[in-house]
Amino acid sequence: MLKCIIVEDETLAQDVIKSHLSRIDRMELVGVFRTGPEAMEALQTLDVDVIFLDIRLPGISGLHFLRGLTDPPLVVLTTAYAEYALESYEFNVIDYLLKPISFERFSKAVNKLLDGRLYTPAGRGITGPPGSPLPGSEGSAGIASLPQGDHIFVKSNSKFFRVNFSEITYVEGMKDYLKIHTPDYTLVTHQTMNELEKLLPARLFIRVHRSYLVAIAHIRAIYGNSIELGKVTIPIGVNYKEAVMALIGRK
Numbered sequence: 001m002l003k004c005i006i007v008e009d010e011t012l013a014q015d016v017i018k019s020h021l022s023r024i025d026r027m028e029l030v031g032v033f034r035t036g037p038e039a040m041e042a043l044q045t046l047d048v049d050v051i052f053l054d055i056r057l058p059g060i061s062g063l064h065f066l067r068g069l070t071d072p073p074l075v076v077l078t079t080a081y082a083e084y085a086l087e088s089y090e091f092n093v094i095d096y097l098l099k100p101i102s103f104e105r106f107s108k109a110v111n112k113l114l115d116g117r118l119y120t121p122a123g124r125g126i127t128g129p130p131g132s133p134l135p136g137s138e139g140s141a142g143i144a145s146l147p148q149g150d151h152i153f154v155k156s157n158s159k160f161f162r163v164n165f166s167e168i169t170y171v172e173g174m175k176d177y178l179k180i181h182t183p184d185y186t187l188v189t190h191q192t193m194n195e196l197e198k199l200l201p202a203r204l205f206i207r208v209h210r211s212y213l214v215a216i217a218h219i220r221a222i223y224g225n226s227i228e229l230g231k232v233t234i235p236i237g238v239n240y241k242e243a244v245m246a247l248i249g250r251k
Contacts (some may be wrong), residue, residue, distance in 0.1 A: 002113060004050040005031040006076065007039040007065070009058055013099060014225040017052050020106040026114055034058065036065030048073045048176075050094075050113060055079040071174065071211075074188075076109050113188075126170070152199055154180065156189050165204055169218045169229055171196060181232075188224065208244055209237035222248060 004027055008014045014032055021027050023097040030046055033039040035058050039051070051073055055062040062079075066072060080099040095109035142225045151164045173193040181185045197207055206226055207213045220227040222244060225236045236244055 001026050002049040003028050003030045003034065003047055004052060005039060005042065005046065005048050006052045007033050007036065007057065007062065008054040009034045010146060013078065015055065016101060020103050023103065024107065024110055027110060036060045036062065040065065040068065050074045050076065052076050052078055055081065074113060081226050091101055154187055154189050161187060165201065168215050170212060170214040206243060206247060208240050209235050216247065
């Protein structure tokens with residue numbers, strides 16, 4: 001069950017999203033807020049997996065609110081204004097829904113979350129990570145097995161997906177979840193970074209930040225406090241810089 005909140009100042013828009021959510025299993029609404037500060041305060045105590053966030057809010061905008069979160073949950077933006085789409089990309093949001101939001105469009109966004117798979121443009125048309133998903137129990141989560149030579153099985157929702165080490169470009173930590181990024185898809189799993197780090201081969205992966213672990217083979221450049229992985233730039237944390245510099249020395 002994914003717990004979600006709505007941050008929206010218009011009552012009608014709130015009602016539409018609440019109505020859509022009531023028709024979808026495995027989504028639990030735990031709060032509705034009119035402003036960013038109200039939601040920010042609630043996030044200090046609420047366990048939230050997903051935010052349905054309006055962009056134009058009283059006081060600070062939805063994007064300013066999002067920029068102020070150090071460890072945000074997954075985010076689906078809702079707005080009547082298409083011109084914010086480009087700016088929203090920097091926040092790595094799950095989807096961008098234009099009002100009025102139909103149930104068909106809303107359910108398409110939510111299914112990305114419930115399937116546990118979030119696809120990058122390069123993965124358009126792909127139905128899932130390579131390898132057949134294995135049936136799993138609803139109660140378990142995270143990494144399903146120890147490394148098996150060149151891959152691990154990752155639990156995402158009620159399925160196990162085989163993920164080859166060679167596919168992974170980097171892993172991003174988000175509160176109680178991880179995003180495992182590959183060139184073709186991103187897999188979301190309920191797991192801690194420390195647990196996954198123990199399972200990935202140290203010769204292939206390096207922890208460079210509290211929230212990032214990268215595949216050494218995909219590093220294009222290291223400069224200052226940053227690592228370049230293709231079009232993605234990853235920060236180097238202060239506590240991890242020595243290990244990164246040692247990596248350069250080994251090369």
